[in-house]
Amino acid sequence: MNQSLILYTNRQHSSPYVLSVYATLYEKGLPFELKTVDLATGENLAQPYSRLSLTSRVPTLTIGDFSLSESSAIIEYLEEAFPPPDFASVFPNDLRLRARARQIQAWVRSDMGILREERSTVVIYGARNPKPLSEPARQAADKLLRAADALIDEQGSNLFGAWSIADVDFSVMLNRLCANGDPVPPKIRKYVERQAGRPCVEKWWSLARS
Amino acid sequence: MNQSLILYTNRQHSSPYVLSVYATLYEKGLPFELKTVDLATGENLAQPYSRLSLTSRVPTLTIGDFSLSESSAIIEYLEEAFPPPDFASVFPNDLRLRARARQIQAWVRSDMGILREERSTVVIYGARNPKPLSEPARQAADKLLRAADALIDEQGSNLFGAWSIADVDFSVMLNRLCANGDPVPPKIRKYVERQAGRPCVEKWWSLARS
Numbered sequence: 001m002n003q004s005l006i007l008y009t010n011r012q013h014s015s016p017y018v019l020s021v022y023a024t025l026y027e028k029g030l031p032f033e034l035k036t037v038d039l040a041t042g043e044n045l046a047q048p049y050s051r052l053s054l055t056s057r058v059p060t061l062t063i064g065d066f067s068l069s070e071s072s073a074i075i076e077y078l079e080e081a082f083p084p085p086d087f088a089s090v091f092p093n094d095l096r097l098r099a100r101a102r103q104i105q106a107w108v109r110s111d112m113g114i115l116r117e118e119r120s121t122v123v124i125y126g127a128r129n130p131k132p133l134s135e136p137a138r139q140a141a142d143k144l145l146r147a148a149d150a151l152i153d154e155q156g157s158n159l160f161g162a163w164s165i166a167d168v169d170f171s172v173m174l175n176r177l178c179a180n181g182d183p184v185p186p187k188i189r190k191y192v193e194r195q196a197g198r199p200c201v202e203k204w205w206s207l208a209r210s
Numbered sequence: 211m212n213q214s215l216i217l218y219t220n221r222q223h224s225s226p227y228v229l230s231v232y233a234t235l236y237e238k239g240l241p242f243e244l245k246t247v248d249l250a251t252g253e254n255l256a257q258p259y260s261r262l263s264l265t266s267r268v269p270t271l272t273i274g275d276f277s278l279s280e281s282s283a284i285i286e287y288l289e290e291a292f293p294p295p296d297f298a299s300v301f302p303n304d305l306r307l308r309a310r311a312r313q314i315q316a317w318v319r320s321d322m323g324i325l326r327e328e329r330s331t332v333v334i335y336g337a338r339n340p341k342p343l344s345e346p347a348r349q350a351a352d353k354l355l356r357a358a359d360a361l362i363d364e365q366g367s368n369l370f371g372a373w374s375i376a377d378v379d380f381s382v383m384l385n386r387l388c389a390n391g392d393p394v395p396p397k398i399r400k401y402v403e404r405q406a407g408r409p410c411v412e413k414w415w416s417l418a419r420s
């Protein structure tokens with residue numbers, strides 16, 4: 001039975017949600033192949049991709065003939081299918097910290113859309129956006145930074161003790177501001193820089209640059 | 211130690227994400243108190259609510275001094291803290307079906323925003339929206355109905371065998387069209403009507419109406 005893993009990404013490698021799955025596979029030490037889909041030409045809407053992805057979006061992960069889209073669902077699946085102690089966990093051990101990690105994941109996927117628009121991930125691996133934030137985007141940035149101030153300690157440590165996938169999601173969201181040169185307090189900048197140096201994240205953005 | 215559960219909802223009871231947590235608590239047979247927050251006056255942005263909710267959104271669930279926002283994170287937490295066999299599960303047992311249930315949950319929370327706007331849940335418990343769908347909303351509706359056609363059988367059965375929380379999320383998304391009188395194929399309408407008759411869902415919309 002063919003159980004090889006394939007992760008489908010958009011061609012630019014700009015999706016923070018693909019990165020989140022990429023990081024999960026990487027941290028668990030699972031071998032996988034990376035394939036690109038060209039969203040610009042609508043490759044995601046046509047067969048064969050539309051047969052793999054119910055939602056015609058990236059990321060999609062296929063394991064043999066099983067395919068799954070939506071990054072948070074894929075990450076939960078990988079955590080259940082490849083659990084500790086044989087594989088690294090991408091969630092905190094503690095029930096309540098695990099809940100807080102998922103809270104961060106859900107939040108960065110469903111809120112602050114205007115900030116994700118005005119500070120796309122291109123500012124992380126490519127060129128800065130010279131336009132100042134609009135007033136709604138500035139309010140979203142303020143909300144993000146208030147939460148970060150509450151969650152991040154002076155040393156810029158991981159959010160929940162040991163590293164978790166929420167650190168990837170949260171630091172990438174914050175890096176939209178840091179990388180663009182928007183004002184970010186030092187402890188938050190320290191956190192973001194440390195997380196950006198994690199091999200799975202560094203490697204991902206180098207793929208985006210190449 | 212006070213471990214009583216409080217679920218915070220918006221005043222109108224219009225949030226499908228609060229319903230999703232409400233249904234989870236209901237199906238697990240957990241006693242809880244429902245409290246309202248007035249988003250219109252910014253009650254969610256001010257203390258004491260902003261201290262409970264990192265993201266200043268509804269739903270928030272508090273258990274004693276532990277509080278958590280973001281519906282998908284809350285549901286996962288409840289499933290872990292109140293697991294089967296002592297409590298009903300809100301996810302399928304099978305690993306891959308559970309993944310597909312989470313895929314649906316993530317999808318309705320992060321895609322088809324224009325459809326959620328033009329067919330707000332008010333059309334379910336209150337008045338219809340007489341305006342035809344805009345072209346982008348019609349495309350979102352088509353995408354939704356194509357997925358529903360692939361997922362729902364001729365009998366309009368649950369998505370994954372036994373009922374799961376994905377049935378609540380998916381049927382509410384579809385009910386935006388059904389309740390408004392927009393064209394929906396019969397088997398999908400049958401599915402939506404059956405799910406709308408589930409006591410937890412029926413009770414929720416009756417709260418919205420009252």
Ligand SMILES: [Ca+2]
Nearest residue numbers: 153157158161
């Ligand atoms: Ca710390």
Ligand SMILES: [Ca+2]
Nearest residue numbers: 012207208210
């Ligand atoms: Ca590239």
Ligand SMILES: [Ca+2]
Nearest residue numbers: 363367368371
């Ligand atoms: Ca069936």
Ligand SMILES: [Ca+2]
Nearest residue numbers: 222417418420
């Ligand atoms: Ca009411």
